[in-house]
Amino acid sequence: MTADVAVQTTPTLRAARRRPRPTPLEYGRKRWLQAVMAFNFLFLYFPIVTLIAFSFNDSKRNVTWQGFTLKYYDQAFHNEQLQEAFARSIFIALCSTIISTAIGAMLGLALYRYRFPLKGPFEGLLYLPIVIPEICMAMAMRSFFGQLEVPLGITTITISHIAFSFPFVAVVVRSRMSGFDESLEEASRDLGASPTQTFFNVTLPYMMPGIIAGALLAFTLSLDDFVITFFTSGPGSTTFPVKIYSMVRQSVTPEVNAASTVLIVLTLSVTIIAMWIQSRSGNKSIAS
């Protein structure tokens, strides 16, 4: 009796150890799809990864791997023009962020809260800097400053950055406010708080995650921008991306890679912090 039972259990055990066949809709399990996905990810990451990897390459010509070195980072750090451009970029980004966030957050709240004439067309206008091809906006700003005979420099760059950043902040804050429970404000008023007290005690705390996300977005947009900055900057006002551009124009040395890697790390960190804040305040996945 026992022997029969033993024989019978073995096939079932074997079957259980094998993975169940994929159901028809589990496309993710199909080999060819997995291959295409893998290729996609390879495609997406290969350029960046090699660029970063070769910033550590001990070879001036950047062709084959010669050895690991940090000397190009050293070179980049000691490159005065690069340093200046970096400092300028940070300065512009900070100014742009502060002003864009203030203007954009307030506008986002206003769009959520108020009805006013021509609101629809105005919202369309607000989305323009977001959808406009950068080259068109760059030319417009450049011509504008040219016509007014304003010299191109840090001020013109900052003004342009604010112009294309604050609509993003407004959109982020507006979308944050769409989940707001109005009865919170009413409860605050009902309990005796004035409109101003209600704004600072109830509304603003709720807006905060949206404001911070918007601010971080404005910061990366400003730091990363090339096209508009390039055409609104003057001789003495190079920013970090613009400097990298001119270095690329000459030749792609590991030093350029090093400088680029620094920029990548910086913007990625800021972005990841922004996303972490968004997730903590209960926002949904990236696709939204």
Added chain:
Amino acid sequence: MREWRKEKAGFAIFALPGMFWIFLFFTIPLALIWVYSFAARGPQGQIVWDLSLANYDRSLEWINLGIIWKSIWSAGLATIISLLLGFPLAMGIAFAPARWKNPLLLLVVLPFWTNLLIRTYAWIAILRTRGFLNLGLEWIYDQITGLLSALGLGDSFAPFVPLELLYNQAAVVVALVYVNLPFLVLPLYATLEKFDKSYLEASLDLGASQWRTFFSVLVPLALPGIVSGAVLTFILAIGTYLVPDILGGTDSLMIGTLIARQFGESRDPPFGSALSFLLLYTTFLLLWLRASLAARSKGVDF
């Protein structure tokens, strides 16, 4: 929602700064070059207020039409390739186990958060004569010829001729695909994610094969999302400046670089303005198309 009149002070404080900025530092500059587009240029490139449609006429000249056409087919090709690559990717993520979805999406979007300039010039190291792609192909070639020689099927093979992949339109298209892929994958993913899987199950249950189900059920019902993503990608590709500027050759002039040139060495702001607005109008038209398709598809209940 409150009426602005009831809270004039609040409205003024919150809305006016933004309105002021977008008016002065966006609308007016745009309006300025719109006016420029009707003007003429003087010998040193200054504006001559001789208003006409001459610049728009000029954009229809053969040489300019060629550039416009090049932009259109490059953007179109890039969009198609993005669709071929991106659709399986979006499907894979949409049908993946729940806990993998967000990490996978994050992986797709992450490159997008790096600087456009850097992402573009990274291709130089890959596509140039002694770049990764050619070196890789050369290695494969050497292996094959080595194998053939060892088998006695030939003696002297010509050395590997590297492919001309940089500083031409091919490089531009590849980079356009690379840069815009996330813009296609995300809306596509959003559509597929919300897709009612029971439609597919019903189709399979009724006897259709996977491919038949794909073409007869999935694609038609997901079409709004597909078109939306495709139009967005196309819009971004056609207005590109950096990609042709860095990776293009002398023959890869596209609308974006042509516009920049007018404000630079060609010293013809009026013509550049006209081109800018043609690009803008096209962008708006495509956006409006996308929006009206999206609105119409709301009738289809997912």
Added chain:
Amino acid sequence: MKSGKTIISIRNIYKRFGASVTAVDNANFEIAEGEFFALLGPSGCGKTTLLRMLAGFENPSDGEIVIDGQVMEGVDPDKRPVNMVFQSYAVFPHMSVQRNVEYGLRVTGVAADETKRRAKEALELVKMDRFAERMPSQLSGGQRQRVALARALVKRPKVLLLDEPLSALDAKLREAMQLELVRLQQSVGITFVIVTHDQDEALSMANRIAVMESGKVRQIAPPAELYEFPNCKFVADFIGKMNLFEGKVAGADGNKIIVESKGLGRISVPYSGSAQGEVGIAVRPEKIRLDRGQPTSDRVSLRGRVTELAYYGDESNVFLENETGVTVNVNVANEARRTAAAFSIGDELWLSWNPADTLVLTE
């Protein structure tokens, strides 16, 4: 607790939205101090709008609201002697329970130690003192409601307004909260005005109920009066179940009225008003008795065939159809224990009730 003194006067209040929508149509009544008052009606009848006008979140298009002797025209919500518990509770998510309850005192400048003390008392009153340091996201719906109650009561308002307080709770919790709200009101002693669409809630909790329909106040009365003596078809049908027969006045006879009605024939019922023409004859399902034999002639009666039977354990709901086509709903209490039903589908029975239980409705 009711002192008889009027605390709220609603005088000819109208509220219009745009040209076509009249949300509140000439509301005119008074609420006494210490009452538990309910505004009852289906959705869209205007009850919430009326409540919000009391709180100050809507302004009347016409008419006057007086609270505790003070006209409320132009008075902002933060300055009124009323406090509201919102339907969503509106407990501030970024503040702890304690800070939520203290909020109303802090923003009006009450001293810190008094604030803390009163907040603690309020939390003890609603039995939430153990949760003082918790955040709202850690609380259940019922717990958040108590926090909202404490937060409003700590301000010692003259009137507490509650907007659909029980609609978000599950059935068991709802029953418990009904009793608790009544207990709370009696121990605190202030006037409660609640808005609800649930007649069971209103009937079990309130001292007086105002039934509203399409902006108009149809009837204001204590629960029993509302149930037994509704003044119109709407109230009769909205509160509990009602059987309605169409009829025509055929004459008067002292303090009785003679009505010709389809299905009932010619009946004579006690009636003190003067009605003419078309009237509605109404009787509650539980007032009707079912017999196999013909009832005595002092009762209003008709015959019917059982078409449906719904068993609820403590009672059964029987639907019968008369040969004239009229359908009647009868509630039969299951007084004696039996497993077989007293009646079955198809049975021909006599329905009858005491004429005094008949309602004559003119509108």
